[in-house]
Amino acid sequence: MSTSAADPPPAADRPESAGAGAETRQPAPGPGAEEAAAEQAAAPGLAPAASPTVAADRRPFRPLVYRHHWLVRLTHWANAVLLAGLIGSGLQIYRAFAHFGPRGRPFYPNPWDGRPFPQWASLGGWLAGGLNWHFALAWPFVATGAGYLLFLAFSGEWRSLLFRPRDVPRAIAMQLYYLRLRKDHPPQGKHNALQKAAYTSIVALGAISVASGFAIYKPAQLSWLTTLFGGYELARYWHFWAVFLFLAFTLVHVALVLLVDPASLRAIVTGWYRGRFPSHD
Amino acid sequence: MTDLRPEEAAPADLQGGRAHEEGATPLPAGGGSRLSRRDLFRLGLAAGPVSLAAACGWNGGPHLEPRLRAFSRVNDWVGEKLFLSTSRLAPTYPASKRTPERDFPAYSLTHPMPVPPDPPGWALAVGGLVAKPQRLTLAMIQALPRLTYTVKHHCVEGWTAIGTWTGAPLSSVIALAQPTEAAQYIRFDTFDKGYANGWDLKSAMHPQTILAYAWNDRLLTPAHGAPLRVYSPVKLGYKLTKYLSAMTFTAERPGGYWEDQGYPWLGGV
Numbered sequence: 368m369s370t371s372a373a374d375p376p377p378a379a380d381r382p383e384s385a386g387a388g389a390e391t392r393q394p395a396p397g398p399g400a401e402e403a404a405a406e407q408a409a410a411p412g413l414a415p416a417a418s419p420t421v422a423a424d425r426r427p428f429r430p431l432v433y434r435h436h437w438l439v440r441l442t443h444w445a446n447a448v449l450l451a452g453l454i455g456s457g458l459q460i461y462r463a464f465a466h467f468g469p470r471g472r473p474f475y476p477n478p479w480d481g482r483p484f485p486q487w488a489s490l491g492g493w494l495a496g497g498l499n500w501h502f503a504l505a506w507p508f509v510a511t512g513a514g515y516l517l518f519l520a521f522s523g524e525w526r527s528l529l530f531r532p533r534d535v536p537r538a539i540a541m542q543l544y545y546l547r548l549r550k551d552h553p554p555q556g557k558h559n560a561l562q563k564a565a566y567t568s569i570v571a572l573g574a575i576s577v578a579s580g581f582a583i584y585k586p587a588q589l590s591w592l593t594t595l596f597g598g599y600e601l602a603r604y605w606h607f608w609a610v611f612l613f614l615a616f617t618l619v620h621v622a623l624v625l626l627v628d629p630a631s632l633r634a635i636v637t638g639w640y641r642g643r644f645p646s647h648d
Numbered sequence: 649m650t651d652l653r654p655e656e657a658a659p660a661d662l663q664g665g666r667a668h669e670e671g672a673t674p675l676p677a678g679g680g681s682r683l684s685r686r687d688l689f690r691l692g693l694a695a696g697p698v699s700l701a702a703a704c705g706w707n708g709g710p711h712l713e714p715r716l717r718a719f720s721r722v723n724d725w726v727g728e729k730l731f732l733s734t735s736r737l738a739p740t741y742p743a744s745k746r747t748p749e750r751d752f753p754a755y756s757l758t759h760p761m762p763v764p765p766d767p768p769g770w771a772l773a774v775g776g777l778v779a780k781p782q783r784l785t786l787a788m789i790q791a792l793p794r795l796t797y798t799v800k801h802h803c804v805e806g807w808t809a810i811g812t813w814t815g816a817p818l819s820s821v822i823a824l825a826q827p828t829e830a831a832q833y834i835r836f837d838t839f840d841k842g843y844a845n846g847w848d849l850k851s852a853m854h855p856q857t858i859l860a861y862a863w864n865d866r867l868l869t870p871a872h873g874a875p876l877r878v879y880s881p882v883k884l885g886y887k888l889t890k891y892l893s894a895m896t897f898t899a900e901r902p903g904g905y906w907e908d909q910g911y912p913w914l915g916g917v
Contacts, residue, residue, distance in 0.1 A: 463805035470809045471751035492707030494805065495910035499716040500708070502723050502912070586802060587738035587882045587917045588731040594739075599800065599808055 427643075434557070434631075434640035436522065442515040443635055449508045450617075452500060454610050455490030459497030462489065467604045475604055505580060512573050527557040530567040534560040556646050569616050572609055579606040717910060724914040732916055734854050738881035741798045747809040749864060752801075754871040757905070761870040762840035762891045770875055772859070774821060776896035777831035782824055786861060786875050792816035795858050799881035802917045804906075812865060813879045815858035822852065827897045835902035836878055836889035845878070845889045846902030851916065854882050859892070884915040 435443075462483040467475040474480055491497030519525040530538075537560035543549040545561075553559065558566065582593040582602035596602035624631055630642025708716050756762050764770045772789065774782035796814040803809075827849075834847045851857060857880035861868055868874040873890025880888060886906045896902075907913045 460806065464803070464807045466807070469747065470753070470807055471748040490706060495906070495912075496707035496713070496716070498804070498912060499713075499720050499910060503716050503719040585727070585731050585917055586800070588733065588736060590739050599802065603806060 429641050429643070430645050431639055431641045432645045433638055434634040435638045436518065436524070437638065438514065438518045439524075440635055440638060442511045442518075445507070445511045446515075449504050449511060450613060452490055452504045453508060454613065455488065456497045456500035456504065457607075457610060458484040459489035459491040460494060460501060461607065462497075463494045467607065468600050475600070477604075477607075502584075505577075509577055512570075512577065516570070528563060528566045530560070530563040534563055538564055555644060557644070559644075565616065565620070569613075572612050572616070576606065576609040576613075579603075579609065582606075713910075720910075720912050723912060727912075727914045727916040728848050728850055732850055732854070732882065734850060738799055738856055738917075741800065741810050743798050743812055745810050746798065746812060746864060752809045752811055752872075753803070753807070756871075756890065757841040757843050762838070763870075764839045764875070764891070764893070770893075772876060772892055773894040774825045774896075775894065776835075776898055777828045778897050779826035779828060780824065782821070784821070784824075789816050789821070789859055789876065790861060792820045795856070796862075797856060797881070799856070801881075801885055803885040804911065804915070811863055813858065813860045814862035814865075815860035815876075815879060817855065818857045818859055818878070818880075819853050819855070821859060821895075825897070830899045831897035833898045833901050835896045835898055836892060837894040837896070838889060838891040839893045840891040843889070843891070843905045844902070845887050845904040846898075846907065846913065847878075847887070848914065851880065851882060851914075854880060856881050857883075882916060884912075884917055886911060887915040 461479075465479065465481050465483045467477055467480075489497065491500045519528065537553060537555075540549065540553040541555075541559045541561045544552055578592060579596055579602045581589055582596050583599060583606060586593040586599045586602070593599050593602055596605055628642055628644065630640055634640035634642075707713050770786065772782075772784045774784060793816060794814060795817050796812060798810060798812040801809045801811060832849060834849065834852050836845045836847065838844060857878070860873075860877050860879040861875060863869065863872050868877065873892070876892045877890040878888050878892065887904075901913070904913070907915075
């Protein structure tokens with residue numbers, strides 16, 4: 368994926384098209400551009416404006432960039448809906464046997480042991496309804512995940528999302544910044560290293576959920592997979608804990624969007640982004 | 649824990665009806681149909697929780713619920729054609745891994761316990777689309793090839809229990825009866841208040857599917873389906889028909905006690 372905002376800005380009013388997902392519409396940069404470039408490490412290569420026109424505009428320069436391919440936006444929102452339905456129907460299924468572990472032995476540690484979740488949080492009405500919802504939503508969830516991963520693989524977008532060993536020091540720097548132990552925002556591409564860690568692990572969590580789901584769906588036919596999770600009871604246990612990791616992720620994800628970068632909300636709806644982090648690596 | 653009865657859930661149409669009413673957001677009264685941006689914003693704010701509340705504890709309503717059941721048929725097909733293998737055996741365990749007998753759940757529709765109409769005269773009627781209908785006494789079934797295994801019992805509710813089961817491979821009974829070309833399914837009938845199950849032939853022919861007469865080295869107890877029950881580690885517990893009275897080969901897919909209420913028909917694991 369070629370960069371746009373990191374390159375010298377193109378002539379005004381000439382939208383640049385750079386491959387699958389990196390278009391930039393740039394208005395003539397105002398006088399704030401220099402400060403923006405200095406202050407915004409996120410857009411390191413911004414050239415100074417050619418000729419200042421309005422002296423009063425001191426807002427940092429924020430180019431409009433095309434950030435999310437329609438497939439990413441579609442799978443993102445499909446995921447949100449499907450996951451809500453899967454969790455609701457899963458909690459309904461949990462009501463039928465609110466324990467983990469084989470019978471005749473102490474059950475596995477579980478703060479909700481023997482305590483079904485309230486009906487308002489459940490989807491399906493009763494066990495059979497919950498099962499039918501769960502098994503109907505599971506396939507689209509798998510398809511959505513597979514479609515998303517295929518897109519990442521073929522578009523090269525995985526580069527801006529996959530957390531790799533080299534991201535470790537960057538993640539630490541980012542964490543220091545969030546803890547206010549570091550003043551300047553570390554330079555970043557489309558996503559910072561902590562975001563990469565989050566988006567990589569949420570994909571892994573999705574994969575674990577799907578795999579443990581199959582392990583408890585067909586423990587006899589896919590006994591190798593069930594064994595991989597430590598047996599049926601443990602697979603069911605992991606499947607359950609994945610719910611709370613998904614919920615925790617969603618909570619932090621939404622909170623950070625609203626608190627740190629509300630402009631990304633527009634990007635995940637329309638695809639277009641004008642905000643603090645316009646770089647697109 | 650063994651209670652997977654539907655009584656506690658409100659009837660489908662009731663819940664669906666409520667959901668539809670709550671989903672309708674009332675428009676402000678008054679002649680003017682113009683809505684200010686603020687009104688729209690408030691409507692949006694209100695619509696979220698309202699539609700969420702409508703979805704809670706919801707089974708899909710009269711429109712979606714049948715579609716969910718229809719989709720369950722797709723999963724039945726996938727489960728039988730893609731997942732189920734008649735050569736792949738379910739894992740077996742050493743007898744030492746057995747669940748303590750008092751912790752192995754059992755249920756029946758008849759209370760306290762189903763009893764055959766004429767206990768000494770009990771026999772399994774094998775009929776329907778077969779060349780040689782059979783009437784098999786327990787002694788005749790015990791004289792057939794014998795299979796014993798210790799396997800994990802998977803309940804649809806999510807619990808498991810390990811037990812040892814002994815019986816005659818269902819395939820040996822099928823060989824006796826010689827089903828015709830038209831036979832595609834088996835209906836298992838019982839003397840437990842009409843409890844029944846429908847089976848696909850592929851699962852019935854699985855080498856670990858048996859007509860079981862013993863549990864943990866002793867003859868079946870009434871709680872576990874005496875005198876004869878279906879057992880297989882490739883199906884969920886509610887498909888393992890207890891208190892057998894007849895097995896009938898059919899061309900049409902037979903329903904079943906739980907299946908007709910919405911549980912997955914195949915119930916394969």
